[in-house]
Amino acid sequence: MYIVPEKEIAALMSREAAFDAVEKVFAAMARKDAYNFPVVREGIGHEDALYGFKGGFDRAGLTLGLKAGGYWPHNLERRQLINHQSTVFLFDPDSGRMHAMVGGNLLTALRTAAASAVSIRHLARQDAKVLGMVGAGHQATFQMRAALEQRDFDKVIGWNMHPDMLENLAKVATEVGIPFERVDLPGMVQADVIISITSSFDAIFGSEHVSDGTHIACMGTDTKGKQEVATDLISRAMLFTDEVAQSISIGECQHAIAANQIAESDITQVGAVINGDHPGRQNDSDVTLFDGTGVGLQDLAVAASVVDLAIQQGIAIEVDF
Numbered sequence: 001m002y003i004v005p006e007k008e009i010a011a012l013m014s015r016e017a018a019f020d021a022v023e024k025v026f027a028a029m030a031r032k033d034a035y036n037f038p039v040v041r042e043g044i045g046h047e048d049a050l051y052g053f054k055g056g057f058d059r060a061g062l063t064l065g066l067k068a069g070g071y072w073p074h075n076l077e078r079r080q081l082i083n084h085q086s087t088v089f090l091f092d093p094d095s096g097r098m099h100a101m102v103g104g105n106l107l108t109a110l111r112t113a114a115a116s117a118v119s120i121r122h123l124a125r126q127d128a129k130v131l132g133m134v135g136a137g138h139q140a141t142f143q144m145r146a147a148l149e150q151r152d153f154d155k156v157i158g159w160n161m162h163p164d165m166l167e168n169l170a171k172v173a174t175e176v177g178i179p180f181e182r183v184d185l186p187g188m189v190q191a192d193v194i195i196s197i198t199s200s201f202d203a204i205f206g207s208e209h210v211s212d213g214t215h216i217a218c219m220g221t222d223t224k225g226k227q228e229v230a231t232d233l234i235s236r237a238m239l240f241t242d243e244v245a246q247s248i249s250i251g252e253c254q255h256a257i258a259a260n261q262i263a264e265s266d267i268t269q270v271g272a273v274i275n276g277d278h279p280g281r282q283n284d285s286d287v288t289l290f291d292g293t294g295v296g297l298q299d300l301a302v303a304a305s306v307v308d309l310a311i312q313q314g315i316a317i318e319v320d321f
């Protein structure tokens, strides 16, 4: 088997490669060539951590495996480690033997940013100019960089519950060379695309904060009980997701489903839009919302491409296992 350590990932994986891998696997999921296993995600009653497994099998790409890991909210302050910690395990689908173990931290950020970027490419208005960011933690900077590559944005606006953290976004804006403005939540009505990426358990913004024609990528809600947007916004929007089963159980749509405000059949896999089987946005005034719950197949797709590159470049550590 091969090991690709976390420290090697940055040199191996680009945003473009992550985008391609995630777009392909979303398309394979919608064709039913690839499927995710039920997610296990548990509060372990230690360090307030959420830990779990996301796995699946991509018959088209022959990728089988899982990501184990989760979210340790005190890591940054207590250990100077990022709050997300994960490792991807890939298995040979022919024999079941272990194929590779891959550091999953940077890959998680890249594949999560790629998911919202895929949604923006396929669902946002072509003339989108203002990107709105709700959240300014570790994932938010990756989200922002990937989103900025999808449309000709001329401004980023940002809101965060902890305002000091907005400096993270301002720094990226300076690096990329785009103006950045801090706004209050009502100011989000300026945005043509909004990404929410927080660890909130209560709705932060709702329909009154969103203009007609906006695309929203809700990326923070990946666990039962979490919530970023009010259900009035879910009821108003055309709904898309990575995986419907996750959207209604652990994603942003869980609350509107529980309140009977929407039906499961109102939610479309974004892969169907990628494959041309669903038209996506119908006109410039539609509000589209992508519920990015994060699927195991995304992790496997990016990890598999990293392992191939690491073997080619002689970076992968081979272990007789």
Ligand code: NAD
Pocket: 071, 083, 084, 108, 112, 134, 135, 136, 137, 138, 139, 140, 160, 161, 162, 165, 197, 198, 199, 200, 201, 202, 204, 219, 220, 221, 222, 292, 293, 294, 295
């Ligand atoms: P982080 O700890 O670095 O940042 C957390 C962010 O949430 C900060 O902006 C913080 O100010 C904000 N926040 C914290 N508590 C809040 C509250 N009660 N209300 C509103 N905002 C609050 O975390 P991160 O690594 O940036 O991850 C953010 C979220 O994204 C987490 O919930 C994580 O589980 C989720 N996530 C989802 C996916 C996916 O595929 N959908 C992948 C990775 C992470």
